[in-house]
Amino acid sequence: MYFCSKQTRLIIIYKIAIQLASLILPIIGLFNKKVKKGVIGRKKTLPYLNNNLNQNKYVFWFHCASLGEYEQGLPLFKSLKEAYPDAEIVLSFLSPSGYEIRKENPITTHVVYLPLDTSKNVRKFLKILSPKLVVFVKYDLWPNYLTTLSKCSAKVYLISALFRPNQIYFSSIFRSFSRALFSFDHIFTQNKSSKDLLNSIGYMWATVSNDTRFDRVSSQLKQNNIISFVDKFKGNNICLVAGSTWPEDIDIMLPYLKKTQNEIKFIIAPHLIEEQEIIKLKNKLGEKAELYSNLNSKSIEKKRILIIDSIGVLTKLYSYADIAYVGGGMGVNGLHNTLEAAVFSIPIIIGKNYERFPEAKEMIKLGGATSVSSVKSFQKVLDLLLNDENFRVERGNINKRYIDSNKGATKLISEKINSSINL
Secondary structure, three states: OOOOOOOOHHHHHHHHHHHHHHHHHHHHOOOOHHHHHHHHHHHHHHHHHHHHOOOOOOEEEEEEOOHHHHHHHHHHHHHHHHHOOOOEEEEEEOOHHHHHHHOOOOOOOEEEEOOOOOHHHHHHHHHHHOOOEEEEEOOOOOHHHHHHHOOOOOEEEEEEEOOOOOOHHHOOOOHHHHHHHHHOOEEEEOOHHHHHHHHHOOOOOEEEOOOOHHHHHHHHHHOOOOOHHHHHHHOOOEEEEEEEEOHHHHHHHHHHHHHOOOOEEEEEEEOOOOHHHHHHHHHHHHHHEEEHHHOOOOOHHHOOEEEOOOOOOHHHHHHHOOEEEEOOOOOOOOOOOOHHHHOOOOOEEEOOOOOOOHHHHHHHHHOOEEEOOOHHHHHHHHHHHHHOHHHHHHHHHHHHHHHHOOOOHHHHHHHHHHHHOOO
């Protein structure tokens, strides 16, 4: 693959910035627990791999920014694990939220934090791994890692990629950064517009595969989704599950939550579950609300609102929903995964900021999802869904049909990768 190798001023600035980050992050970590976890975790990565990686086996390296990307890549990870059971699989995360939740899983042999993208770290990391196969999920593309990988014998893939014209890779000012994309042997994109953008800069090794998340969420239907305490809480009531909510999402729901009577129950799974955030939320909602951590409460079925102050159960919670609200769209943090709810044949409500999420745009176009921007619009949509069962069921069925019509990315990608690996 060809790309101009001229070193640019921007690349030099980037390398300096990464070096500075390695000095600044430990200081920030003194005041931020999440940053501190990352700093400590990255320090352990190279010694851990040196001592524990089986050098007699071939290595597959999977990289995910965080938990969402792990879930996105999981169908492919499982497929490759089944095809190559003897492979030593290393999974790396950038974010503590991904690492902490998936540091123990049945798919991978080792789970680590990705060392910062300095030239020194990259050389050491790749020398230890010497991977035969590398898979990046969606984004989190680091120039030093990728340009170094392009000089190795590993097959390197990017899956479920989603590109937009305003990204740095397609800017005439920052064009030198796009050379990182040319390190991939093949890129599997979620849609045609992403493939067209790659073609526009001369990258011709792309396939529209769709998003592996459709396969991932579909597999959830085969799991045991029973949660006994939710059975007790919901009873025979209609239930709205609000997943991955931020304070901005709660603000538009709050008047409805406060006035709600016996016709509906709410389950709220906030994105921020730190103790102070949960206390704030509980105080806002008052006596109608109960915490997941207080499950011993004998009055749980009498409560109208259940706050989930833990992680790991949201996908199962959606199976109890008659209506879903997916958070993140009212603020600037980004809309969360609408597909997790859609697979359970339920209508979805989201906030106003969804333009960067093609699946949300498509479900709105089809009629399975509705965007709201205020207290008034939220109440109007929810009342319509509550008062017309046929309308509610049909909106949910639209979402399930959308999921079913977009499955198959994992099979396509697996076949392409399997045909190119020589072990």
